[in-house]
Amino acid sequence: MKQSEFLKTVTPFKDKVFRLAKRLLVSTEEAEDATQELYFKLWKNRGKLKEYKSVEAFAMTMTKNYCFDRLKSKQASNLKLVHSNYKENDTSLSRKIELNDSVSLVHKLIENLPEQQKLIIQLRDIEQYEFEEIGKMLNLKPTAIRVSLSRARKTIKEQLIKQHNYGIG
Template sequence: MNQSDFLNSVLPFKNKVFRLAKRLLVSSEEAEDATQELYFKLWKNKEKLSEYKNVEAFAMTMTKNYCYDRLKSKQASNLTLVHSNYKENDTALEKKLEYQDSVSQVHRLIEKLPEQQKLVIQLRDIEQYDYEEIGKMLDLKPTAVRVALSRARKTIREELIKQHNYGII
C-alpha cells in the first residue's frame, strides 16, 4: 500500500477519531496526540489494513483502547476539562448563553454516565455510527448497544428535567 492509498483509506474518518479521543480524554491537546499516535500506528501496519473489513471501525477501536491506556497512565492526572466545540454566531447573547449552558449541562451529564454508556452515546449520537458498527467496536451485540443508548438518553433526560423543574445545578 503506497502513501496515497493509505491517505485515501484513513483520512476520511480523522475527525471522528479526534472527537472520540476528545470525548474520552477531554483535553484537545491529548486528543490531538492520540489521533497522531493512532495514525502513526496505522502507517506502521499499513500492509495489514487490507485484512480488515472495516478500517474505520478498526481505527475507532484502536482509538478507544489507546485512550483507555492513556487514562490509566500516570500522565493522565493532569488532564483538564475544556469544552469549546459548540459555537453559534447568529444568535442573541442571551440565547447564546442559554445554549452554552444547556450544552455544558449535557456534557457534565454525559461525563457522569458509566463508560459503556458514554462511549455508546458518543458513537451513536455524535459520530452517527449504526448499531452494528458500534457493537463491533465495543464488542457488544446490537441489542446491548440499543439498551445502553436508551439508558444513557433516559438518564440524561431525567437529570435535565430534574434540573429544570427544581433549579438544581
C-alpha cells in the same frame, strides 16, 4: 501500500477518531496526541490493513483502547475540561448564555455516565455509527447497545429536566 493509498484509506475518518479521543480524554491536546499516535500505528501496520473488513471500525477500536490506556496512566491526572464547541448566530446574549450552559451541562452529564454508555452515546449520537458497527467496535450485540443507549439518554434527559426545573417537580 503506498502513501497515497494509505491516505485515501484513513483520511475520511480522521475527524471521527479525533472526536472520540476528545470525548474520552477531554483535553484537546491529549486528543491530538492520541490521533497522531493512532495514525502512526496505522502507518506502521499499513501492510495488514487490507485484512480488515472495516479499517475505520478497526481505527475506532484502537482509538478507544489507546484512550483507556492513557486514562489509566499516571499522566491522565493532568487532563482538564474544556467546552467551547457551540456557536449560534442571531440570538440574544442571554439566550446564548443559556444555550451554552445547556450544552455544557449535557457534556458534563455524558462525562458522568458509565464508560460503556459514554462510548455508545459518542459513537451513535455524535459520530452517527450504525448499531452493527458499534457492536463490532465494542464487541457487543446490537440489542445490548440499544438498551445501553436508551438508558444513557434517559439518564441525561432526567438530569436535564431536574436541572431546568431547579429540582422542583
